[in-house]
Amino acid sequence: MSFELHAQLAKDTIVIGDLPLCRLLLMNDAQYPWCILVPRVEGAREAYELDPEAQGQLMRESAIVGKTLMTLFDGHKLNVAALGNMVPQLHLHHIVRFPTDAAWPKPVWGVSPAQPYSEQDAQALKQKIHAALSPLIAITG
Helix, strand or coil: CCCCCCCCHHHEEEEEEECEEEEEEEEEECCCEEHHHHHHCCCCHHHHHHHHHHHHHHHHHHHHHHHHHHHHCCCCEEEECCCCCCCCCCCCEEEEECCCCCCCCCCCCCCCCCCCHHHHHHHHHHHHHHHCCCCCCCCCC
16 A cells, blocks of 8 residues: 555645655644654554554654754744544644744644745745754655
8 A cells, every 4th residue: 555645734734754654744834833743654543553663663753853843943842742633644743832822822723824834934944854854854845
């Protein structure tokens, strides 16, 4: 089986690249530093559905991405969530939070409409995150 990114994730995000297990995405919302990890395992909806090796790899990649984002953006708090109510494909949100952000202290969902990055800002941020995670990530696009 081949991996296909859910249409909603493809619409709402910018592909940064691939880690050993996961596709790394940047949420196209300039209000928050926000990345999403999507295991490239066809049909996976829940972490428990992954084999034990993949479960461990998902947690390792999540920790690396979380630490990297917190370092890059000097975050106050990192929110990590796997909701899947709207997008059933297994994916983990990593959102860097600040007491000054638009949603603080509430969850980010539904607080305000997304504010897409300009093409220039999106490319600069994609490169910044890619550089910080190199050599674990293969850049795409």
